[in-house]
Amino acid sequence: MDPLLQYSSLIALSPIIAFALISMVPSSRPRLTEWIAVIGVAVSAALSLLILAIEFFGNGSGISPVAYQQQIPFLRFSAGAAVTLGIYVDWLTVVMTAVVSSVSLLIVIYSVGYMHAEGARRKRYFGVISMFVGVMLGLIMANNLFELYIFWELVGLGSYLLIGFWYEKPSAAKAAKKAFVVTRFGDMFLLFGIVLLLSVADHTVMYQALFQPSSVTALKSSGFLTLATLAMFGGAMGKSAQFPLQDWLVDAMEGPTPVSAMIHGATMVNAGVYLVARMYPLYSQAPISALFVSFIGAFTAMFAATMALGTFDIKRVLAFSTISQLGYMFMALGAGAYVLSRQPIGAASYSLGYSAGIFHLMNQAIFKALLFLAAGSVMHSLGGTQDMREMGGLRSKLRITSVTMLFGSLSLAGIIPFSGFFSKDAALEAALGGTAYSPVFLLIWLFGIVGALLTAVYIFRLWFMTFAGKPRYPPEVHVHESPPVMVLPLIVLAVLTLVAGVAVLGVAGFAMAVHYPAVLSPHVSPYAQFNGALGLLGDPATYLSLFLAFAGVGISYSVWGRGRSGSKAVSGAITSRVYSVLVERYYFPQMYDKLGIWIGYGVARGLDFFDSKVVDGIVNGVGRFFIFSSENIRRSETGYVQQYAGAIVLGIVVIAVLLILLPMMGV
Amino acid sequence: MIPVLDVTIFSAALFSVGVFGVLYRRNAIMVLLSIELMLNAANINFVVFSGTAPTSAASADGQVYALISIAIAAAEIAVGLAILLVLWKTSDTVEVNEVATLRW
Amino acid sequence: MIVAAGSLLLSLIMVLSREIVHSALYFAGVLIGISLLYFLMGAFYVGIIQILIYVGAVVVLILFGIMLTRRSILLG
Amino acid sequence: MLLISLMILLPVVGFALLLAMRSDLARNRLTAALFSGVPLALSAYMLIAFNYGNPGYQFTEHYTWISTSYFTISYAVGVDGIALPMVFLTSLVSFLVVIFSWDVKHRCNQYFGMLLLVEAGVMGVFTTTNYFIFYIFWEIVLVPMYFIILIWGSQRRVYSATKFFIYTHASSLVMLLSFFALYFEYHSLFPSRPFTFSITKISQVSPLFPALFQEIVFLGLFFGFIVKMPVFPFHTWLPDAHTDAPTGGSVMLASLLLKMGSYGIIRIAVPALPYGAKYFEYVILVLAVISILYGAWVSMAQRDMKRMIANSSISHMGLVLLAIAAAVFTLNPKTGYINTLGISVADFQMFAHGLITAVLFMSAGVVQHHAGTRDMKSLGGLARKMPTLATMMMAGFLASLGMPGMIGFAAEFSVFYVTFLSFGLLLIIPILTVVITAGYYLWSMQRTIFGADSGSVDFSGIHDSEWFEWIPMLVLILIIVAFGIAPWLMFNPINIAAAHYYSSMAGALR
C-alpha cells in the first residue's frame, strides 16, 4: 500500500476546508476567496493525480481491489447494525477523483475570470463551489452506500445553491428548486434502496462487505436484489437526468456558465453513473435492472439528442447533449452488467460495458467542460446572450475559443481520433454485445446509433451557427477574446480531448477501470480488458457509427454551415409541427408544471380544504354542538317555578322507572 | 281500630292530591296549601305507623315526629306567607307564573 | 273510613276550587278530617295539636295572607 | 443531588419573581435570562456528569408528597438516556427563546414569567418517574401556554388559545383516567404490594396485566398522547395555536410541548401496556403514515409561513410515531421481547425535530417582525435585504427537509431504517415525504427569500435581523450540524437506555 493513500481523505477534505475558510472571510475581500478556492481544489487535484500516477506507473499491477479504507462512527443501531463514515480507495475511486478534481480545478480557475464582475458575491460563489467539489469527491470516496447518500444529497444542495446563484431572478430560483426537487424524487428511491440493503444485507452497506460474493448471492436469493438495484437506479436517473427525470438539467442553465460546466462536466451528473458503476457487483447479478438501466440510457441518448436539435439556446444544446451522453454511459454499463449476469458467477469475463461506461464518463467530463467553458467564453464576449440566432461569424473574432470548441465538438460527435470516438464506439459495441443474450439490445443499439448521428448533427449545428457565417449579433457589441485566465483552461481541455482517448487506450488499454467487476469473478484475470483501439477498429459496426458521425457533420454543414443560419431550412422547420414538439421539449416542462400544480399543489389545496372544513370542522362542530345543546338546556329554564316543580315530579317518575328497569337490564 | 293499610292508602291519596295541587294551581297561596296537604299526608303516616310499633318508645316516637312536623309546617307557612307578602308588594301578584324575570 | 273518604274528597275540591277563599275553607275541613282520623287512631294529643295549630293558626294565617294579596276579596 | 429539582424549581422561582416585578424590560429580560440560563448550565453539566455507561436512571430524587393508606404520591425525578436529550433540549430552547424574546415590550414581565413556567413544566414532564407528577407537570404547562397565546398572540388568538387549551386538556384528562386504571390494576394484581404511581414499578409488571384491560387503557393513554403530538386526525389545534402564538410561544410549543406527547408514548404508553400497544400496532402505523404524508401535503397549500411550519411539524412528529410503530411491531407477546431500536429512533427524531423546528419558527418570527407579514404570497426577495436571516432560514429549512450533515437526516434515515426492519416494503409510502417536504420548503424559500419583491410589502425600511434574533438561531444550527456529523453522541445513550428500560418486560414474564 502506498503511504500517500493515508492522506487520500484530503482529496475530499481540502475543498471542504476551503469552503469553511471562505465562509469566515469577510465578504469585503472576495479576491481572497478566489485564492482559497483555487488552492483548495488544486490540492485535491494534485493529490489525486499523484495517487493516480503512483498507482498507475509505480506498482500498478499489484494493487489490491481495496487499496485503502478507514472509518469513523456515525450511527450505531445495534451490535450488528451500524453505519459509519470512511473512505475507500480503489481503482474506480482513483480514476474518478482524478477526473473530477482536475476538471473542476480548470473550471474554478476559469471562474476567476468569468465571475469577476460579481463583486462581493464572489465569496458565496467560491465558497459554494468549493463545497460542491468537495462533496462530489466525498461521494466518490465514500466507503459505504450510506455515506454516499450523505454526499449525494450534499451534491444536490450544492447544485441548488449554484443554480440559484442569481436568486433574485425568479427563473433561477425556480430552476434551482426544480433541480433539487426532481433529483430528490430520484433520491427517494436511492434512499429506499439503501435502507433496503441495510436491512437485508446483514445490516451493512459497507462496500467491502456488500460486494463479497457470498453476500451478493444471499441478496440475490432473498429476492430483494432486483428491487434494490432498481431503486438505486432511480437515484441515478434523478442525478444523471435520465428519462423521464431529465428536464431539470435543462433548466439548470439558469446558473452561471462555469456552474453548468461543473455540473455537466465534472461533478453532479456523473454521480449517477458512478453509482451504477460502483454497484456493479450488484447490477451484474440483477439482469432485469441491468436491462432497464441499459434501455433507459439508450433511449435517453436518442431522445435528448432530438431535443437538442430544437433549441437555439447555446447552453441548452449542451445540456441536452449531456443528458444524451450520460445515456450512452448507462447504456454501456447496463449492457455490460446484463451480459455478466447471464454468465455464471465466478466465470464472468465481460468487461467491455463497464470499461466503456467509465471511459466515456471521463471523456465526457473533459469535452463537456470544454464545450461549456467555450460557450461561456462566447457569451462572455457577446455580453451575455445565449441565443445562437444572435451569434454567427465569431470564428475570426474568437480564434482560440472557436478552435477549442471545435475540438470539443469533434470529440462529442465521435470523430476519430478524438477521445469521444473511442468511448462512444466502445459503448455502442457493448450494447451490440448484449444482443447475444437478449434481442432487446438490438433496439438499444439502434437507439444508440441514431443518437450518434443526431449528436453529430446538433453539435455542429451549434458550432456552425455560432462561429460560421455572418455575424447576427447587434453591431454595437464589441466582441473580444476572453482573458487568459479563462482561455487557459480551454486550451488545456482541448488538448486533453485530443490526447485522452489515444493515450488511455494506447498506453493502458484502459485497464484500470476494468478491474472492478473482478470482485465477482476471482478466477478471471483482473485485467480482462477490452482490446483497445485495435479491437474497435476491427469491428464493422465501428465504421457504421463513424460514417454516421461524418454524415451528421455533413448534414449540419449543408443546413447551417454555409452561413444560412436564418435560412429557409430553419424557418421552414420551425413551423413544422415536429419541430415545435422539439422546441417544447416534448412538452415535458409543461407536464412537470402540470404535475407539480395538480398533484402537488392541487392535492395539497384539496387536503387543506379537507383539513379546515372536515377535520377541523368536526372539531369545531363538537364545540358548536355543545353551544347548541347549551342553548337548549338553557332555554329549559323558563323561569316558571311550577315547571321546576313539575321537573321534580318528573324526576321522581324517571327514577322510579330507572329503579324498575335497571334490575331488568342486569345492572 | 282503623286498618293501617286503608290509612296509608288515604295518606298516599292525600299526598298525590297535594302534588297535583302544587303543579296545577297558579296561585302561590294555593301552592302553599297543597304543600301543606303533602306534609299532612306524611303526618298521618307517622301517626298510623306509630300504632303498629313494637315498643311503646318507638310508638311514642312516631307521634312526636308528627308533632315536630306540624311545628315545622307552621313555621314554614309563616315564612312562606311573609315571602308572598313581599312578593305582592314588589310584583303586585301572587300568581307564581307571573313572576318569571329570572330565567335562562 | 268515611272520614277519610270525606277528607280526600274535600281536598280534591279544595285543589280544584277556583276561589281561593273557598279553598282555604275546604282546607280547614280537610285538616279537621285528618284530626278526626287521629282521634280515631287513638292519637288524641296529636289530633288536638293538629286542630289547634293547623286549623287555629295556619288557616287563619292563610286567610290573612289571602286578604292581603288580593285586589278585591271574593271577586276573583 | 438536587440537580433536577433545581432545574425545575429555578424557572418557577423566576416566574414568581417576574410576576412580582414591575414591567421593566431591561430588568425583566435579565432575570429571565438568568433563571433560564442557570438550568441550561446545569443541563450542560448534566451532559458532562452523566454516566453514559449506566442505562438506568441517574440523578434520582425521591420525596413522598401525599401518603395515605390507599393513595401515595411521590415526587420522584431522574434522568436516563431517553430523557437526557429532552432535558437538554428543554433547557436549551427555553434559554434561547428568552434571548430571542429580548425585545418583547408588551407586558414583558408576564411574558418572560410564562415562558419560564412552561420550561419548568416541560422539564418536569421529561424528568419525572411518577405518573402523577407527570400529569401535574403536563397540565401545568397548559396554563402559561394558554396565556402566552392569548395575550401575546396574533389575529385569531382567542380562538386558537381556547381551542388549544380545551383540546389538550380534554385529552390529558383521558390520559389521567388511564393512569388511575394502571394504579388500581397494579394493586389489584398484587394486593400485597402498596399502591404506586411509579412509572418504573408499573412498567416492570406490565405484561402481566390482562389483555382487555391493556387494550382499553392503552387506547386512553394513546389518545391522550397523540393529541399532544399531534397525530391526524387530532391535529387541528396545532396549526391554529402555532400560527397565532407569539414566536417564543410557537417555539416552545413546537420544540417542547409536542415532544411531551411522543415522550409519553415511549416512556409510558408502550412500556406500561405492551400488549395494548401490540393490539393497536396497525392503528399506530396507519395514523403515523397518514400524519406524515398528510401533514406534509397540507403544508404545501399554506400561504402563512408559520402555518406551513406547523403543518410540517405534524409530518415530522408522524415520523416519530412511525418509529414507535416499528418498535411495537417487533414486540413478542410470548417472551416480552421488543426491539427497542424504534423507541430510540423515535426519541432521537424528537430531539432532532425539537432543535430544527425552533430555528424554523424563529425565522418565521423574524420575517413577521421585520417584514410585517408572514404571508408568503406577499413576500419575496428577502435574501437581498436580510442576508443573515435568509442564511439561517435556509439552514433551518434544509435541516428540516433532511439534509445530510444536519441532525434531521440522521434521525429521518434511522426512522426509515427501523420502518423497513419492521414493515418492509411498506416503507415506500412514508418515504414519499422526502420529496413532498423538499417541495414545500423549497417552494416557500423561492417565494419568500428568493425571487423579486412581490411589491405588496414595503421593503424600504427593512433591515436585517437583530443580534438577539440570529444568535439563538445560529447556536441551534451549530448544534444541529454538530449532532448531524456525530449523531452517535446522542443516539448511543438513548439506545442503551431504551433497551434497558424495556428489558423489564421480558423479565416480568420469566
Place this chain on the structure above:
Amino acid sequence: MIQFFASGMSPLVVMIAGAVLAAALSFYVSNRVLGWLSVVTMLITFILLFMIIGGEIPNPQTFGNVMVEDDFAAVFQLIFLSVGLITVLPSVKYIEGDRNQGEYYSLLMLSVAGMMVISASTDLITLFVGIALTALASSSIVAFRKKDRIAVEAAMKFYIISALSAGLALYGISLLYGLTHTLQISALASSLQGISPSSPSFPTAMVALVLIIAGFGFEIAMVPFHMWAPDVYEGAPTPVSGLLSSGSKKAGLAAILKLFVVALIAFRTEWAPVFGALAILTMTVGNIAALQQKSVKRMLAYSSIGQAGYMLIALPVFAAAFGYHGIYGANLQVFSISSGIFQILTHAIASSGAFMVVAIMATNVSGPTVDEFRGLFRNNRLLSLSFTLYLLSLLGIPLLAGFDSKLLIFSSAVGGSIIQGYSWLIWLAIAGVLNSAVSLIYYVRVIKEMFSDTESPVTKYRMTGFAQLSLWIATVATVAIGLYPGPVISICNGAARALLALL
C-alpha cells in the same frame, strides 16, 4: 364554663347564640359592630371545631341518639364555617346601605347553624329539622332586599321548591318509619337489611327511597331537581348565593351521605346506579348549560350544579366498595367517601371565593356579565388573580385544591370500576373527565376577558380590608391545599371513618 366549651355541642350553641345576639343587638349597636360580632362568633366556633378535630374536645360525643359530634360532623361544620366566614366578610361592604342588618347576620348564622345540625344529626327527623332551618333561614335571607323584585322572586322560587321538597322528603321518611319504626340512622341501616327485593315491603321501601332522593336532591341541586338553583343564585344577594352554593349544597351532601351511606345502605344495589346516572346527568347538564351564560353569577350557579355531579360520584363508588371484601374494598370505602368530602371541601372554598369576587365586583343583584370582567387584571390584581385561581381550581388545574380533589374522586371511580359488576363506574370517571373539558370553555372565557388588554369598562374596585381578607383566606386555602393536601386528606379520611363508624 370549661365544661361547656368542652362539650361537642358547643360550636352549635355558640353559633345560635351569636345569631340571637345579632338579632337582639341590631337596634343598639352600629352595623359595623354587628359584622364584627358575626365574625368573632364564627372565629370562636372555628377554634372549637379545631379543638374537636384535634381531639382537645373529646369526640365523638353523642347526644341522645339524635346528634353526634364526630370527625365527620366537625369537618363539615368546618366547611360551613369557612364558607360562612368567607361570605360574611365581604357582606359588610355589600349590605352597607341596607336596613335590618342585624337580621341579615342573624339569618346568615342561623342558616349556618342549620347546616351544622344537618352534619351532626344521626336521626332523620333531626336531619329534616336541620334542612328546614337552613332552607327557611336561607329563603328569608334571599329576600333580604325586600324592595328588590328580583330578589323576592328568587326567594319565592326557592321557598316553593324547598317546601315541596320538604313535603316529598318527609313523606319518604314517614314511610321509612312505617317500615322500621325507627328513624335513627344506624338502627335503620340494620333493620332495613331484612328487606330484600322479594319481600312484600320492598316496593314501599323503594317509594321511600325515590322520595328521599328527590327531597334531598333539591338541596344539592341535583338534576332534575336543580332548576331552582340558577334563578335563585342569580337573584339572591351575591354573598347569599355563595352561601347557598358552597354551604347549603354541601349540607345537602352531608345529609345524602348520612342517608345513603349509613341509613339506606341496605338498598345500595338499587340506589347506586340511580346516583350514577344522576351524577352523570347533573354534571353534564350543569356544565353544558353554563357554556352560554352571560351573567357570571348564573354561570357559577350552573358550574356549581356541575360540580355537585362530581361529588355524587362518591356514592356509587362507595356502594361498589361496600360489597367488596378484603383490604381493597375497605380501603376503597374510606377512599370514596373521603374523596367526596374532600371534593366538597375544595369546591366550597373555591366556589365561595368566586362568588365573593362577584359580590365585590358588583353590588347590584343580578351580578356582572362576563364582559364586565374585561381588563380586570389591569385594574385590580388581587381580585383578578384570586378569581383566576378559584376558577382554575374549579376546573382542576394541578397544584390547586380543586385538582387534588377532582383527581381523588375520579380515581376512586376508576378504582371502583375494577370491582366485579361495577365496571360501569368507569363511565362516571369518563363523564367527569369529559365534563371537566367542557367546563374549561366557560371558565376560560372569564379568565380570558380578565387578562385581555382592553381597558376595563368598569372603574377600579376598592376593597375593604374585610373583603381582601376573605379573598386571601380562600386563595391561601386553595393554593395551600393544592400544594400540600396531605393533612387535609387525612382529616377527610377521619371524617369518612367517623361516618362509617355509624354503620
